[in-house]
Amino acid sequence: MGKREHMSSKNADALPVVDLAPFLVAAGGDGGVSRATEAVRAACWEYGFFRVVNHGVPPELTARVLELSAVFFALPDEEKAKLGFNLYPDEPTGFREALDECFGKLTQLGVLIQEILNESMGLPPGFLKEYNGDRSFDFMASLRYSPATAEENNGISEHEDSNCITFVLQDGAGGLEVLKDGVWVPADPVEGSIIVNLGDVIQVLTNGKMKSATHRVVRKPAVHRHSLAFFFNVHGDRWVEPLPEYTEKIGEAPRYRRFLYSEYQQLRMRNKTHPPARPEDVVNITHYAI
Ligand SMILES: O=C(O)CCC(=O)C(=O)O
Numbered sequence: 001m002g003k004r005e006h007m008s009s010k011n012a013d014a015l016p017v018v019d020l021a022p023f024l025v026a027a028g029g030d031g032g033v034s035r036a037t038e039a040v041r042a043a044c045w046e047y048g049f050f051r052v053v054n055h056g057v058p059p060e061l062t063a064r065v066l067e068l069s070a071v072f073f074a075l076p077d078e079e080k081a082k083l084g085f086n087l088y089p090d091e092p093t094g095f096r097e098a099l100d101e102c103f104g105k106l107t108q109l110g111v112l113i114q115e116i117l118n119e120s121m122g123l124p125p126g127f128l129k130e131y132n133g134d135r136s137f138d139f140m141a142s143l144r145y146s147p148a149t150a151e152e153n154n155g156i157s158e159h160e161d162s163n164c165i166t167f168v169l170q171d172g173a174g175g176l177e178v179l180k181d182g183v184w185v186p187a188d189p190v191e192g193s194i195i196v197n198l199g200d201v202i203q204v205l206t207n208g209k210m211k212s213a214t215h216r217v218v219r220k221p222a223v224h225r226h227s228l229a230f231f232f233n234v235h236g237d238r239w240v241e242p243l244p245e246y247t248e249k250i251g252e253a254p255r256y257r258r259f260l261y262s263e264y265q266q267l268r269m270r271n272k273t274h275p276p277a278r279p280e281d282v283v284n285i286t287h288y289a290i
């Protein structure tokens with residue numbers, strides 16, 4: 001009586017971690033694959049955000065690409081201004097090769113995660129591969145955030161990604177955060193892990209069951225932050241709509257109307273080229289909500 005038990009609470013800043021080793025080593029057979037698939041399902045329903053380890057992207061490559069990215073961004077502006085969209089810089093030496101190698105590895109990882117998602121979404125084998133088998137819309141961005149000032153620290157305002165699956169590689173600075181039940185949870189750098197977050201396409205296909213996580217970057221004082229974001233996308237000609245497995249087959253009404261992915265991309269691009277005066281007029285996936 002009167003004595004309070006200490007309630008142990010879940011460590012709020014621990015994002016779910018999924019070990020991909022069972023998919024990448026020949027062994028298997030110990031239930032590792034189904035455990036990892038279940039872990040992905042739980043993470044996607046709860047957060048839409050998780051870390052993967054033993055993902056097949058060499059840590060040496062991740063470290064190298066982030067270091068070269070930092071060298072690139074530290075070049076004089078005149079040097080960087082020579083570049084248009086999708087042109088590779090000559091300097092620093094090896095940056096282009098590192099980016100290409102990273103792009104290749106992250107594409108492979110995307111294909112694997114998509115396979116796992118297919119299973120954890122309970123879809124017929126190969127469904128997502130068929131739906132999203134064209135890799136020509138994938139892209140990667142090398143990003144740099146300058147130190148926070150006393151006046152402001154916004155790196156990227158809160159948003160959801162529009163695509164299928166995003167990967168984030170980051171240096172040691174920190175600042176990425178994900179919104180979970182109204183609380184901003186840090187997605188701090190953990191050596192050897194890659195952040196995975198789901199985008200709007202998966203949220204719509206699953207009729208809102210899997211989350212397109214709201215996230216942001218808060219800049220830290222005194223440090224530059226470098227990250228690499230890879231967007232495993234879907235072709236612009238694809239129609240996106242809640243799947244029967246998440247609607248008629250389980251007696252639930254669709255929560256989104258169908259849309260052409262390229263149309264959504266264009267509306268989101270307008271957010272940037274013609275920013276609406278009122279924040280509530282920024283187009284996001286609720287534009288298609290029923
Ligand atoms: O830099 C990061 O950690 C995240 C970037 C991001 O959220 C985005 O580009 O959509």
Ligand SMILES: [Fe+2]
Nearest residue numbers: 159160161215
């Ligand atoms: Fe994002």
